[in-house]
Amino acid sequence: MKPTKLLVAGVLSCLVISSAWATNGSFSHGVGQKAQGMGGAGIAFPQDSLAAGTNPAGMARVGSRLDVGLTLFRPVRDAEHEGSIFDGMNGKFDGNDTKIFLIPEFGYNKLINEHMSLGVSVFGNGGMNTNYDHGIPMFNGSEAPRRTSMNLMQMFIVPSLAWKLNDNHSLGIGINLVAQSLKVRGIQAFDNALFTKDPGKVTNNGTDYSYGAGLRVGWLGQMNKWLSLGATYQSRTWMSDFDDYKGLLAEGGSLDVPETYGAGIAVAFTPKFTVALDVVQINFSDIDAMGNGGPTTNSSWNPMGSSGGAGFGWDDVTVYKLGVSYQLNPKWMLRAGYNHGDAPIGRKETLLNILAPATVEDHATLGATWAIDKKSELTFHYMHAFKNEIKGKGSTPEVEHPIFKLGEANIKMHQDSFGIGYSRKF
Secondary structure, X not given: OOHHHHHHHHHHHHHOOOOOEOXXXXXXXXXXXXXXXXXXXXXXXXXXXXXXXXXXXXXXXXXXXXXXXEEEEEEEEEEEEEEEOOHHHOEEEEOEOOOOEXXXXXXXXXXXXXXXXXXXXXXXXXXXXXXXXXXXXXXXXXXXXXXXXXEEEEEXXXXXXXXXXXXXXXXXXXXXXXXXXXXXXXXXXXXOOOOEOXXXXXXXXXXXXXXXXXXXXXXXXXXXXXXXXXXXXXXOEEEOOOHHHOOOOHHHHOOOEOOEEEEEXXXXXXXOEEEEEEEEEEOHHHOHHHHOOOOOOOOOOEXXXXXXXXXXXXXXXXXXXXXXXXXXXXXXXXXXXXXXXXXXXXXXXXXXHHOOOOOOOEEEEEEEEEEOOOOEXXXXXXXXXXXXXXXXXXXXXXXXXXXXXXXXXXXXXXXXXXXXXXXXXX
């Protein structure tokens, strides 16, 4: 293994970044334990040194501090294939052979002077995981049913610089340093010259690594004592190719991180009670491996792995994040939130998305912070993403025969997460 790949593998392994599936498409619903307890809202309401993962301008407002946390993530994902003339293709499939994932986070921020801060935020931005222990017959092809799985892991390291222009306005800039790993098994049916440009580079090639960089910038305005506004932009993060899976992913194994942008508002109705709302746009369709149509919607049917090759057919997503916080007493801060973003998958795109069932749309969250003393605190969050099923309609290729039917693919998922974090102010 090349030294760069070895380094990336070691970092990913040490951090145990393994986001089984993020909650807004392939993105997590929020960054940092406090934001996660408020539905992910934080563009105009920074609370800790993970703020650079949402709006780097917020780092100028959180003070000098250290934050570490760990989230237990439990996605429950299932698939079904029904209506095929080939009975062996039909059935319900449990994709939960791997059930619990650990997602760590780390943030550090240091005020250089009263106007400027330097910080770093480290977190799992998202990813995907399905693990069908008995395989998917339509993907395994003529081979006996075996394990069918996909595992994509993402780690973000965001060094940031933020400064206060004055008492009311702050700007921030961060560099997205990203590492990804990908492992795919059990889709031998697509690993041939009929479907792919590069047979042998589709499945069962172990874990491959990708790394890249992008930019994020933000603004935060404290308009008065009760109103804050914020805006943030994250560029497309350009990643190196997954060479071992260049026959699966369009453009020869390219899987960049999509561009996102958003705006937020926070209103302090009283000194103890604040409501925050974020609206975020995620442009999945710009990434060919994600946005290109699948088997039934890619009209040109360019081979997988080629320019214009089949993808997962994801649409862009607009996410709404609403959160509230209430200072119950000097020791306890309580939080709650709601997060909604339409699933990026259409009914014609469910077949390939058996590997990536990003179906959830609605999330409810709770959170709390306990102040141990003036400098130390513990924060908790809980998130439940409600079950959502997408039933395929025209999800398999049409065959011109009155009874020769390949059926439909249905996918569904729900999720729970629980996290705890420790913070130290200095």
